[in-house]
Amino acid sequence: MSNVIVPLHAIAHARTGDKGNRINCAVIAYAPEAFPVLLAEVTEARIASLFAHRRPSRVVRHELPKLHALNLVIDDVLEGGVNGSLGLDGHGKTLSFLVLSLTVRVPAPVLAAVRAAIGARRLSV
Amino acid sequence: MARLLIGNGAGFSGDRLDVALPVVRTLIARGGKAVMTFETLAERTLALGVLARRGNAEAGFEPMLLPLLRPILSLCLDNAIPIIGNFGAANPRAAAAAIARLAAELGLRSPRIAVVEGDDVRDLLDDPGVLWPEGRPGGSIIAANAYLGAFPIAEALGLGAEVVVTGRIADPALALGPLIHAFGWSAGALDRLAAGTLAGHLLECGAQVTGGYFADPGVKDVPGMARLGFPIAEVSDDGGIVITKADGTGGLVDRRTVTEQILYEIHDPAAYLTPDVTLDVTGVTIAEEERDRVRVAGAQGHAAPPTLKATVSLEGGFLGEGEISYAGPNAAARARLAAETLRQRIAPAQDSITGNTIRSRIDILGLQAVFDSDDAARGANAMPDGEFRVRLAAASPDRAAAEAASREVLHLYCTGPAGGGGVRIAVTPRIATTSALIPRARITPRVSLIG
Numbered sequence: 001m002s003n004v005i006v007p008l009h010a011i012a013h014a015r016t017g018d019k020g021n022r023i024n025c026a027v028i029a030y031a032p033e034a035f036p037v038l039l040a041e042v043t044e045a046r047i048a049s050l051f052a053h054r055r056p057s058r059v060v061r062h063e064l065p066k067l068h069a070l071n072l073v074i075d076d077v078l079e080g081g082v083n084g085s086l087g088l089d090g091h092g093k094t095l096s097f098l099v100l101s102l103t104v105r106v107p108a109p110v111l112a113a114v115r116a117a118i119g120a121r122r123l124s125v
Numbered sequence: 126m127a128r129l130l131i132g133n134g135a136g137f138s139g140d141r142l143d144v145a146l147p148v149v150r151t152l153i154a155r156g157g158k159a160v161m162t163f164e165t166l167a168e169r170t171l172a173l174g175v176l177a178r179r180g181n182a183e184a185g186f187e188p189m190l191l192p193l194l195r196p197i198l199s200l201c202l203d204n205a206i207p208i209i210g211n212f213g214a215a216n217p218r219a220a221a222a223a224i225a226r227l228a229a230e231l232g233l234r235s236p237r238i239a240v241v242e243g244d245d246v247r248d249l250l251d252d253p254g255v256l257w258p259e260g261r262p263g264g265s266i267i268a269a270n271a272y273l274g275a276f277p278i279a280e281a282l283g284l285g286a287e288v289v290v291t292g293r294i295a296d297p298a299l300a301l302g303p304l305i306h307a308f309g310w311s312a313g314a315l316d317r318l319a320a321g322t323l324a325g326h327l328l329e330c331g332a333q334v335t336g337g338y339f340a341d342p343g344v345k346d347v348p349g350m351a352r353l354g355f356p357i358a359e360v361s362d363d364g365g366i367v368i369t370k371a372d373g374t375g376g377l378v379d380r381r382t383v384t385e386q387i388l389y390e391i392h393d394p395a396a397y398l399t400p401d402v403t404l405d406v407t408g409v410t411i412a413e414e415e416r417d418r419v420r421v422a423g424a425q426g427h428a429a430p431p432t433l434k435a436t437v438s439l440e441g442g443f444l445g446e447g448e449i450s451y452a453g454p455n456a457a458a459r460a461r462l463a464a465e466t467l468r469q470r471i472a473p474a475q476d477s478i479t480g481n482t483i484r485s486r487i488d489i490l491g492l493q494a495v496f497d498s499d500d501a502a503r504g505a506n507a508m509p510d511g512e513f514r515v516r517l518a519a520a521s522p523d524r525a526a527a528e529a530a531s532r533e534v535l536h537l538y539c540t541g542p543a544g545g546g547g548v549r550i551a552v553t554p555r556i557a558t559t560s561a562l563i564p565r566a567r568i569t570p571r572v573s574l575i576g
Contacts, residue, residue, distance in 0.1 A: 013345055013381060015338065017390030020259075020560070026388035028381065062394050066410055066423075067384050073392050079486075083169065083441055083557045086486035086518040089495040093338075098496045118344060121379075 003105040011037060011106055011114045014096035021081040022073065023092040025099050029068040031117040033110045038070050039063065041104040050102055051077050072099065127362040129307045130159040131300045131324065132371075133355050135193060135210075136331025138165045142189065144331070144355045146196045147371035151357060153204050154372065158307060161201055162299040163193060163210030164329045171293055172438030172556045174215030175268040183223075185216030186290075191227050198224070199233055207282060209299050213290040215268065217242060220290045221575040239286035241277045243570040244270045244293040246435050246563055256432065256562040264439045267556065271435040271563050274400030275321070276312070277570040278302025284574055293436070295399045297325025300358065308362040318402040319426030320364030323409070326397075327368055327386050327421070331355050334368060334386040336376035349375015366421040367414065378417045387421070396427070398434070400565075403427040432562035441557035445519045445527030447534025447550040448490075451542065452512040459542040460489045460513035466541060467517050470533045483521045483530055490514040514547075520555070528552045 008014075008027070011034040016025045027042055029035045044059045051059075054077040062071040082090035089095075106114075132152050134145030145161065152159035165187045178185030187193070190212045201208050213220040217240040228236050247269045249255065270293035279302045281289045289302070301321035304310060310317045327334050334356050336347035347353075354374025359367040370378050387406055391397050397404040405425040412420045451459040464487045471485050488494035491513040519530035531550040538548060 009344070013341065013385065015385040015389055019390060019392070020558075022392070024388070024390060024392055026385060026391075028384050028388075030381075064388070064394055064407060066408065067387065069384060069388060071388050071391060071394055081558075083555060084520075086444075086484060086520060087495065088488065088490075088516065088518075094495040121381075122343075122346060 002108050004108055004111050005103055005105055006111065007100060008042065008102045008104050009097070009100035011104065011111065012100065014100050016092050016096040018078060018082060018091045021078050022075050023077060023095060025072045025074065025096055027070045027072060027099060029114070031114045032068050033113040034106070035065065035068040037104060037106050037110060042070055042072070042102065046102060047072055047074065047099065050098065127308060128157055129304060129360050130155060130157060131303060131328060131358045131360060132159065132161045133164070133328040133331050133357070134161055134197070135163040135165050136329065136333060137167055138170050138187060138189065140165070140331055142192045143196070144353070145193065147374050148355050148357060149197045149200050149206065151371045152206055153200065160207045160209060160303040161197065162328065163208070163212055164296050164299055164331070165189070166211040166214055166293065168436050168558050169438060169556045171214050171270055171436070172268040178215050183219045186214045186220035186223065187212035190220055190223060194224060194227060195231070198228060199231055202233055202236055202287060207287055207289065207303065209278060209289040209303060211291045211294050211299065213240060213292045215292065217290045217292050218575065221288070224288055224290070225575070236287045237285050238288045238290060238575045239281035239284060240573055240575055241273065241281060241289065241291040241294065241570060242573070243568060244273050246271045246568065249563060249567055250437070250561065252564070252567060254564040254567065257559070258562065259559050262437065262439055262557070262559050264557070266437060266439055268438040269435050269561065271433045271568050272400055273433070273568070273570050274298055275301035275305055276401070277572050279305035280572045282306040284572065286574065295401070296329035297322040297399060298401065300325030300328050301401060304360055312401070315402055315426030315428070316424070317364045317426075319404045319424040320366060321360065322399055322402055322404045323387070323406065323421065323424040324358040324360050324366045326404070327383065328356050328358055330386065330389065332376060333389065334382050335370045335378055336382055339382055339385060345381060347375070347377055351375065364424070368419045368421060369417055378419050380411050380413055380419060383411055383419045383421060398430050400429060400433055402429050431565055433565055433568055435561045435563050437559050437561050439557045439559070441555035442520055442522040443524045443527035443552055444555050445521070445529075445531035445550070445552045446517065447531040447548065448514050448516045449534055449537050449541065449545045450512065450514045450547040451545055453544065454510050456511055456513050457492065457509045459544065460492070460515050462542045463515045463537055463545060464489060466537070467515070467533055471517070471519065471530055483519050483526055485517060485519040485530060488516045490516055524552060
């Protein structure tokens, strides 16, 4: 089966929240068919590497198969958190889109299913 | 089956002021028992209230309290919709008095107002049973408040309160409290408490479950962003939850908005700690019933933790900021030159002015800023021409040092690279926070009727 390489943004949506110097990032597949891709591609090691310049002390991935979602918990990447950070986004609210920039290999039929799911939503709005 | 409608009219202190009225109108139109909740108390907001109260004994509650309540107070009183909010912040009694004055000003009868107190734990911090997960901080403590649970709110409603004013309280308790009151749920009914906590968690950030913090054009479209409707939870006495929103508003409620908010600020999804229950969302399922109506089921509850978390706020020095823009041909190079110039200017400033250490960071907005650390090699693929904004941030315990650093950006008007403009500088005091875990038995919530 042929794989397509796309940004994670093509198959999943995400939201970050902060508590102190820790962020969590929920990564949610647009279609159930894409959840196995998340499991295979969005690993703790790859997320640690994506955030390497911020020197995370720990990355933990929780799996939520019923929600077709992962919850990534990333420690010590906010320059001390919103109260200590000198960066513009001390909450890390933008960082869900850093996660969504990760490149992933997706089987072509899965990508087609995801695009159909996204397209169906667009029509319904 | 008995059902309670729970509306939300604010998800944070800075939320829109015109969103509560459509929620209240919808609660009335749908009929049955309903309450209205407001969450306005972020970690640092309460410390700001303590500082405000130092200068004015009548201050220290949510500054936008009256603009939030003015449009809905009459409707809620007339329709027996209790209002519950943590807008009391550092001074719930003053907030209650302000609400009573608002009612009088509007020509309404005197509402029955309850305050929930007992969250202030400044006097308990030396107790040997207190745990400091991040270490006990040095420095001057401004505020220390424990997150209370939902039962004091239920008690207040049991006394007939039409408005319940709290300070620090677990955000989901704003919804769980009225559910406990309405359905008589006990402290041991863990799955019910878990369902109520999940409903409260979904409501507590307002529009974040109805299309706010969500839209991604072409991928996740949201209709009517300028008039997003705020959420309503319909909760039944068996713990069934439907998330919906105000009628005739923008936004949307669907599987995607609800899933994002279920996991918002959750760490271990099997153990979300609250004062009333440990919530497990790993078994939660979502079903779209119809447009803007989503059923959420499967929350599980485990025993609540033996300690209550308190947020401890400390004076955190000052932040000096400055920004300047460069545009057009060779703008990236000029922005980089400005950044390098600032680096050289800030370094000696550390010692010469006050001797205080300054921490600083320089970003170039438009090359890359929010994703990066400022020591990363960044913007390598950026176009040299474009529009870039150089931003300096400098933190110091000393206001003068922070201000001097920010003024280095101002100086660039006449001493920096060509074509620099649009300088803005600011100095703001900062509040640092940490957590303490307080043994539950040391904390006694107090519920009082005012007036």
